Amino acid sequence: MSEKACHLISPPPASATQDTFGRVVDYLRVSITDRCNERCLYCMPEGYKGWERKPDHLTAEEIVRVVRVAAGMGFRKFRLTGGEPLVRADVPEIVRTMAAIPGVEHIGISTNGSKLGVLAQPLRDAGVGTVNVSLDALDPAVYRRITGGDLNAVLAGIRAAVAAGFERVKLNCVLMRGVNEHELWPLVLFAAEHGLPLRLIELMPVTTTDVLTEKNFMPVSEAMELLRLKDELIPQPDWRLGFGPAKYYQLKHTGARVGFIGAMTNLHFCETCNKMRLTADGKVRPCLGDHGEIDLREALRHASDDVAVRELLASALQRKPLEHQFRGSYQPCRPMTAIGG
Ligand code: SAM
Ligand code: SF4
Numbered sequence: 399m400s401e402k403a404c405h406l407i408s409p410p411p412a413s414a415t416q417d418t419f420g421r422v423v424d425y426l427r428v429s430i431t432d433r434c435n436e437r438c439l440y441c442m443p444e445g446y447k448g449w450e451r452k453p454d455h456l457t458a459e460e461i462v463r464v465v466r467v468a469a470g471m472g473f474r475k476f477r478l479t480g481g482e483p484l485v486r487a488d489v490p491e492i493v494r495t496m497a498a499i500p501g502v503e504h505i506g507i508s509t510n511g512s513k514l515g516v517l518a519q520p521l522r523d524a525g526v527g528t529v530n531v532s533l534d535a536l537d538p539a540v541y542r543r544i545t546g547g548d549l550n551a552v553l554a555g556i557r558a559a560v561a562a563g564f565e566r567v568k569l570n571c572v573l574m575r576g577v578n579e580h581e582l583w584p585l586v587l588f589a590a591e592h593g594l595p596l597r598l599i600e601l602m603p604v605t606t607t608d609v610l611t612e613k614n615f616m617p618v619s620e621a622m623e624l625l626r627l628k629d630e631l632i633p634q635p636d637w638r639l640g641f642g643p644a645k646y647y648q649l650k651h652t653g654a655r656v657g658f659i660g661a662m663t664n665l666h667f668c669e670t671c672n673k674m675r676l677t678a679d680g681k682v683r684p685c686l687g688d689h690g691e692i693d694l695r696e697a698l699r700h701a702s703d704d705v706a707v708r709e710l711l712a713s714a715l716q717r718k719p720l721e722h723q724f725r726g727s728y729q730p731c732r733p734m735t736a737i738g739g
Contacts, residue, residue, distance in 0.1 A: 415472040417684075417718040425475040425641050425673040426468050429738025430461060430492065432678045434482040436510050437546035438532070439609040440572050440601055441734040448736060450679045458488045460698045462495045464676055467707045469501030475641050477506040477530075479738045481678065484513040490524040497525030506530065506640070508570070508739055512547055514555030518562040528566045528640060529559050530597075534574075535581040536588055544578060560592065566639065568657075569596045573616040574609060582621060583628055590654035597644045597657040603724055604686065605733035618658035625649065625656065643667060661687075661724065668721035674714060675738050682714040683738075687722025689731055 415424045432450050434442065456464070465476055476496060483489055484507075496502055504527050511531040514521075518529070533552060535541040541549040559567045571578070571585055582598070589596035598621050603610055625631060630650035637646040637655070644657025645664075661667050668685075675683040680695030692714045697706040722728070 415715060417715055419718075419720055421669075421671060421718075423672055423674060423715055423718060424473050425477070426465070426473050427477045427479050427673055427675045427738055428461060428465065429479050429481065429676060429678045430483050430489065431455065431481040431486045432736045432738075433485050434480060434510070434735055435485055435512060435547070436482065438510075438534075438572075439544050439577070439607055440574065441605055441607075441739070443606050443733055444608070446733065446735070448733070450736070454679045454695070456676075456678065456680045456695065456698065458492050458495070460680065460695070461492055461676075462499070463698060463704070464680075464694060464707065464711075465496050465502065466499050467704045468711060469499050470704075471708060471711060472501075474501065474503040475506070476502060476504065477508060479508040481735050481738070482510050482512075483507055484509050484517055490517070490520045493521060493524040493526055504528070504641075508532070509555075510545065510547060511552040511555035511559070513551075515551065515558045518555065518558035518564075522562040522564055527564065528568070529564050530568045530570050530640075531556055531559065532571070533569045533585065533588075534571050535578050536584045537581060540578060540581055544574075556592070556594075560594075567594050568640065569594050570599060571596065572599045572601055573618070573621050574601060574614045575616040575620070576614055577609065579616060579621075579624065582624055586625065586628075586649065586652060586654045586656060589656070590649070590652040595639050595646070595655040595657060597642070597659055599659040600662045602661050602687070602734075603728060603730055604737065605735075606730050607733075615662070617663045618660040619663065622647075622658065629654075631656070641672060643670065661722070671718075674718065677732075677736065677738055682711060684714050684718035685722055686737065687724045687728055688719045689728075690717055690719070692717070 506528040508530045534544045538549040631647040634646040646657045681691035683691045
């Protein structure tokens with residue numbers, strides 16, 4: 399080929415899912431419902447009544463269509479979330495259909511675990527690769543105070559998930575000083591005993607609840623100090639246990655793998671962000687901590703081909719902000735349960 403012809407060949411296109419800051423965004427968190435069978439202090443305001451109307455929720459077909467279009471653009475990882483995704487009866491069917499879509503490399507689920515006892519194996523069989531289970535306490539009374547739920551059902555769910563042979567089961571705990579700080583060490587021991595990574599997450603202002611106070615906010619640095627009183631934390635900068643933003647450490651004596659998600663205090667948190675969100679009512683939200691959303695539902699319901707859906711997804715990607723607004727003027731509007739965790 400002549401040198402001239404060579405110049406005419408355009409450079410390889412940037413990844414179809416690269417944002418304007420050069421981040422590869424290939425992970426879509428798909429909220430399939432804003433409903434939940436628990437009432438976590440940090441997620442849902444007490445007496446919350448802001449539920450979307452049922453007809454405004456995307457149907458299974460609409461969810462799968464968005465996934466198909468996203469996979470065609472280069473999205474590779476998908477996580478079903480909510481609200482509590484397992485309250486939706488068609489979740490195994492949604493997973494099965496998603497798993498057959500070319501380009502879908504990974505399907506995960508985030509759950510409070512209460513229904514995993516029954517659903518772990520069907521979800522594994524349908525094609526779920528990894529499961530994240532919220533577990534904020536091991537004392538049943540503390541667990542109930544935080545979530546309103548039944549710890550025993552969740553522990554049975556975790557056991558079922560381990561037995562079902564997922565690629566990975568992780569535990570998530572939201573840090574709240576004065577609420578569950580005494581639960582951290584028991585959670586570490588539980589995680590070590592069962593060989594499950596535990597992620598400790600800073601409280602984010604994605605809702606308007608009493609727990610969101612300066613007093614209750616526990617930075618990951620403080621959680622690390624608490625754990626250092628018990629064990630040595632060995633940094634594991636090369637560990638990638640999934641696609642999330644956690645920074646992992648191994649505890650020398652217990653062997654526990656603990657990840658810290660410092661969304662509020664880590665000033666570099668957004669630099670490696672790789673995700674967008676789809677809300678249960680069909681909005682694409684490029685950043686959890688920024689109110690910008692683009693509606694897909696109208697296009698899904700009125701356009702027969704996928705061009706408009708693809709354009710809207712691409713436009714959301716281009717609007718992904720450099721960083722979240724949690725440290726600035728962000729005022730919670732839709733709570734976490736409505737946005738999708
Ligand atoms: N119901 C499922 C569950 O509890 O895992 C999935 C949805 S939940 C909204 C997803 C994740 O968001 C959970 O790990 C939960 O702990 C986390 N989360 C909810 N509200 C939060 C907040 N205000 N700050 C930090 N994490 C929060
Ligand atoms: Fe429900 Fe999960 Fe929110 Fe708790 S964190 S109220 S389980 S959606």
